[in-house]
Amino acid sequence: MSGVDVVAAVLLGAGALVLVIGALGLVVRRxxxxxxxxxxxxAVLGAPLVxxxxxxxxGSWHPALKLLLIGVLLAGTGPVLSTxxxxxxERSTGPGREGVRER
Amino acid sequence: MNEVVALVALVLxxxxxxxxxxxxxxxxxxxxxVGLEALAVVATVVLLLLARSxxxxxxxxxxxxxxxxxxxGSLVFARFWGREL
Numbered sequence: 001m002s003g004v005d006v007v008a009a010v011l012l013g014a015g016a017l018v019l020v021i022g023a024l025g026l027v028v029r030r031x032x033x034x035x036x037x038x039x040x041x042x043a044v045l046g047a048p049l050v051x052x053x054x055x056x057x058x059g060s061w062h063p064a065l066k067l068l069l070i071g072v073l074l075a076g077t078g079p080v081l082s083t084x085x086x087x088x089x090e091r092s093t094g095p096g097r098e099g100v101r102e103r
Numbered sequence: 104m105n106e107v108v109a110l111v112a113l114v115l116x117x118x119x120x121x122x123x124x125x126x127x128x129x130x131x132x133x134x135x136x137v138g139l140e141a142l143a144v145v146a147t148v149v150l151l152l153l154a155r156s157x158x159x160x161x162x163x164x165x166x167x168x169x170x171x172x173x174x175x176g177s178l179v180f181a182r183f184w185g186r187e188l
Contacts, residue, residue, distance in 0.1 A: 001104055005104060005105065005108075008105070008108070009108045012108055012109065012112040013111075013112065013115075015112070015148075016112045016115035016116050017115070019115075019116055019119045019145060019148065020115060020116075020118060020119055020122075022119075022141065023119040023122035023123050023126070023141065023145070024122060026122065026123065026126040026137070026138060026141055027122050027125050027126050027129075030130060030134070031134075032130075032131065032133050032134040032137060035126070035130075035134050035137040035138070036137055038141070039137045039138070039140050039141040039144075042141045042144050042145065043140070043141070043144045046144075046148070047144050047147065047148050050112065050116075050148050050151065050152070051148075051151065053112075054109070054151055054152070054155055057105040063160075063163065066163055066164075066167065067151065067163065069167065070147065070151065070163075070166055070167050070170050073167075073170045073171065073174070074144055074147060074170055077170070077174040078140075078144070080174075080178070081140050081174065081177050081178065081181065084178060084181040084182060084185070085133065085136060085137060085140070085177075085181045087181075087185055088133060088181045088182070088184045088185030089133050091185040091186060092133065092184065092185065
């Protein structure tokens with residue numbers, strides 16, 4: 001087991017752990033605004049960690065590049081979805097918390 | 104060796120799918136949508152880990168298509184709910 005394999009295994013484990021934590025937060029929290037944070041944790045940190053871990057041991061550059069493309073897509077679209085969902089929450093409920101200033 | 108590591112990660116991520124489903128099943132519509140967004144990401148990761156651990160190369164293409172289509176679907180849902188469509 002070479003050094004690259006160890007690094008890849010650590011990245012995979014860390015990514016899976018982040019996914020578990022994000023999903024647990026998603027279930028425990030009730031408010032939408034809290035849930036959005038955990039969903040973007042899953043998309044921006046968990047998935048790219050797993051993808052990089054897989055790409056390191058892909059063997060050749062072509063599958064590794066495809067994996068990295070998926071990782072970039074997931075990490076790039078996650079914040080967009082969070083923003084759009086947050087805006088939808090604002091529109092449907094209005095600024096719901098004390099201290100949340102309206103623009 | 105890499106297959107075994109991917110399999111262990113797959114078992115860990117497999118626990119996440121029911122958790123995200125529980126998130127989809129509870130709460131008001133928009134917080135369910137947030138659970139759906141997380142579930143799409145987790146499904147993509149599950150497909151990637153499955154491709155590595157079970158030697159199914161084409162699953163990576165499925166994951167690529169899913170990552171694009173789930174984004175479009177969630178975007179339509181969110182904008183429809185925000186009455187911006």
